[in-house]
Amino acid sequence: MHSSEFIKGTLKTLILKLLKENGKMYGYEITQCVKALSRDTIQLTEGALYPSLHALELEGIVTTESEIVNGRARKYYSLTPTGKTAAKEKIAALQSFLQTVQVILTADKKTIQTI
Amino acid sequence: MSDEEIGHIKKQLLQYCDEEHPVFDSLLDHLACLIEDNKSDQSFHQKLVIAWDIFSASEVQEIQTQINTYNHMKTQKLVNQGLIYSMIFSIGTMFTGMAIKIAHGPGALAFILLSLLTATLVVLPLVMIKTYQQEGLKLSKWNNLTLVVSILLFCTGVLFKISHWPGATALMLSGIGSFCLLYWPFSFIEKWKNADNRWTVLLHHMLMILVALMIFGLFKV
Numbered sequence: 001m002h003s004s005e006f007i008k009g010t011l012k013t014l015i016l017k018l019l020k021e022n023g024k025m026y027g028y029e030i031t032q033c034v035k036a037l038s039r040d041t042i043q044l045t046e047g048a049l050y051p052s053l054h055a056l057e058l059e060g061i062v063t064t065e066s067e068i069v070n071g072r073a074r075k076y077y078s079l080t081p082t083g084k085t086a087a088k089e090k091i092a093a094l095q096s097f098l099q100t101v102q103v104i105l106t107a108d109k110k111t112i113q114t115i
Numbered sequence: 116m117s118d119e120e121i122g123h124i125k126k127q128l129l130q131y132c133d134e135e136h137p138v139f140d141s142l143l144d145h146l147a148c149l150i151e152d153n154k155s156d157q158s159f160h161q162k163l164v165i166a167w168d169i170f171s172a173s174e175v176q177e178i179q180t181q182i183n184t185y186n187h188m189k190t191q192k193l194v195n196q197g198l199i200y201s202m203i204f205s206i207g208t209m210f211t212g213m214a215i216k217i218a219h220g221p222g223a224l225a226f227i228l229l230s231l232l233t234a235t236l237v238v239l240p241l242v243m244i245k246t247y248q249q250e251g252l253k254l255s256k257w258n259n260l261t262l263v264v265s266i267l268l269f270c271t272g273v274l275f276k277i278s279h280w281p282g283a284t285a286l287m288l289s290g291i292g293s294f295c296l297l298y299w300p301f302s303f304i305e306k307w308k309n310a311d312n313r314w315t316v317l318l319h320h321m322l323m324i325l326v327a328l329m330i331f332g333l334f335k336v
Contacts, residue, residue, distance in 0.1 A: 026141075026144065027141045027144070027145050028144065028145045028148035028149070031145075045174065046142065046145060046170060046174055046175075046178060047174040047177050047178055047181075050138050050141055050142070050178050050182070051178055051181035051182055051185065053141075054137065054138065054181075054182045054185055055185050058185055058186075058189050066140065069144075070116050070121075070147070070151075071116060071117070071118050071121050072116075072121050072140070072143055072144055072147055073140040073143075073144065074140075074144045075140055075141045075144070
């Protein structure tokens with residue numbers, strides 16, 4: 001299981017990536033999708049997911065629509081036109097960051113000492 | 116899932132979350148999904164207990180707190196934006212009015228009046244909302260408000276005087292009066308109590324009174 005510290009900083013980008021590919025998703029679906037894609041190593045908690053979704057909604061990045069499913073209201077989240085651009089930028093930024101981290105983590109002793 | 120079962124989940128959730136809260140429907144659906152995904156032979160109530168264990172009451176309250184914080188930040192942002200735009204508008208119309216007045220052009224008073232109305236009806240209430248949001252009812256904040264009101268009253272009086280309208284003296288006097296009687300003593304007491312260097316506070320407040328008296332004399336109230 002991955003540390004919640006890593007998830008905290010990348011959660012919004014993960015949500016945006018899923019919404020970009022899936023169109024619209026509801027909260028539980030997002031948690032299950034992340035769980036499956038990460039082979040159970042990332043388990044999103046409701047405490048982290050819903051405040052992030054709400055923050056993205058307030059920022060105008062995602063929009064919501066409600067549908068009645070099995071007798072209850074289900075809130076679907078999807079990207080707004082601004083959100084689509086923001087999603088691309090955030091995904092690219094995270095990928096670039098991860099590559100940089102990878103370079104640092106794989107650097108050998110000799111390389112570090114020559115700097 | 117039957118309506119009765121949905122009702123049970125709702126009842127459970129209502130103990131920790133307000134039905135009107137923006138996240139209520141999502142949490143209800145999430146809990147229902149957890150129960151639906153439990154394919155064991157357990158009864159609905161057992162499944163609800165398990166789902167609720169995964170969920171945890173503290174988590175629900177934490178979600179509400181975080182979302183309320185976001186909403187509060189959003190309101191603050193809107194108030195700040197409104198304040199900036201209304202201040203720009205008010206200052207802009209004031210300068211335009213004054214420029215027209217100096218050039219003896221027509222419509223100067225309309226601009227000045229518009230500026231004053233914006234300052235009184237929009238800027239000041241927004242300042243009060245912002246103050247209340249930030250600190251609640253604290254003496255220091257009310258002190259700052261009395262300063263804003265005093266300045267506003269005095270400036271309105273000055274503009275009335277320039278325009279030769281009646282009531283200018285009364286407005287300027289009430290501005291200076293509220294500054295000397297409401298703002299100055301409370302500000303002095305509060306800063307005196309908390310100051311590291313009390314002489315600076317004394318000097319600062321004496322200068323304040325001198326400046327107020329100079330302005331008072333300048334406009335020959």
